[in-house]
Amino acid sequence: MDSSAPSIATPNVAPLTLVSHALCPYVQRAAIVLAEKGLPFERRDIDLAAKPDWFLKISPLGKTPVLLVGDEAIFESAVICEYLDETTPARLHPADALQRARHRSWIEFGSALLNLIGAFYNAGDEQALNARAAEIHTRFAQIESALGDGPFFAGPHFSLVDAVFGPVFRYFDVLDRIADFGFWTGLPKLQRWRQALAARPSVxxxxxxxxxxxxxxxxxxxxxxxxxxxxxxxxxxRA
Ligand SMILES: N[C@@H](CCC(=O)N[C@@H](CS)C(=O)NCC(=O)O)C(=O)O
Incomplete structure (x- = not known):
């Protein structure tokens, strides 16, 4: 291997625009990575209930986020995060391929958890609501088993997995005020991770x-x- 090879792929120099929606957890992943990397960017929020034509032209799936790198549009949050990580120091993904694969697995897990949170807040009746809450607790317990000493997913260094779970946990700042669904019972490592992410400036x-x-x-x-x-x-x- 050429020892003079740069440690990062072609550095990014084009202006960055993050096409966003105010509540989208996938947008937040990209915003967190941009902040962790110290990259200036313009955030352009759109109304997903009335998608503008210019947005549909650059977003093949009609979803946020889209990252405009100059004139080039990149879609899918995991792809955006990896692009930013590959083109800007310091790397958030582990150097070791097996560890990187493990991190990607937990990023997928984070996306599945977002779907489950959606099923929870859309549940039509109390029985379904409580069933989804129990499923969220089961998923949380699975994460608890994967966590080490913290404070972040992989220890002292913030990673792309942390960028995914910051937005996941943010839902619960609001949900926990509605009722005690027992989401956090018996999960001390997860609670500690949640607190570390809630205090992170990028999050x-x-x-x-x-x-x-x-x-x-x-x-x-x-x-x-x-x-x-x-x-x-x-x-x-009120009473
Ligand atoms: N797999 C996509 C998911 C993005 C996504 O579901 N975005 C939602 C907002 S949070 C969206 O744009 N929904 C609009 C729609 O599906 O029409 C990613 O990771 O970027």
């Missing part, structure tokens, strides 16, 4: 200041079992 800065209120309004408008719980919490707060 804190990945959403607008009014994110909790926006998420609250979004959840309330689902017409789901959780929305009804929220209405009864609000009614008893």
């Amino acid at each position: 804190l800065g990945a959403v607008h200041a009014d994110y909790p209120e926006r998420l609250h309004r979004f959840l309330q408008a689902r017409g789901s079992a959780l929305s009804r719980r929220m209405m009864s919490v609000a009614a008893s707060d």
Whole structure:
């Protein structure tokens, strides 16, 4: 191997624009990696309920995030995060291929967990709501078994897995205020990881200041079992 080879792929010099939605957890992954790398970028929020034509032209699946690197549009959050990691020091993914594969596995797990959180807040009745809550706890327990001494997923160094789970845990800052669903019972490592991510500046800065209120309004408008719980919490707060 040429020992003069650069340790990173072609460094990025083009202007970066993150096409975003205010509540999207996949957008947050990219925003966190951009912040960890100290990369300046413009954030352009769109309304996913009324997708603009320019957005549909650059987003083949019609989803956020899209990262514009100059004129080139990159879609899919995992791809965006890996591109940013490959083109900017210091690397967030492990150098060892097997460890990198393990991290990618847990990133997939994080995406499956986001789907389950969606199933939880969209559940139509109390029975389904409680069943999804129990499934989330089971998934959390699986992560607990994969965690070491912390504070982050792989120890002292922040990784792409951390960029994925910061946005996952952020949901629970709002959900935990609605009711105690027992999500965190018996999971000390997971709770410690959640706290470390909540204090990380890149994670804190990945959403607008009014994110909790926006998420609250979004959840309330689902017409789901959780929305009804929220209405009864609000009614008893008023009483
Ligand atoms: N696999 C995609 C998922 C992105 C995604 O589901 N984005 C949602 C918002 S959080 C979206 O754009 N939904 C709009 C739609 O599906 O029409 C990724 O990792 O980037």
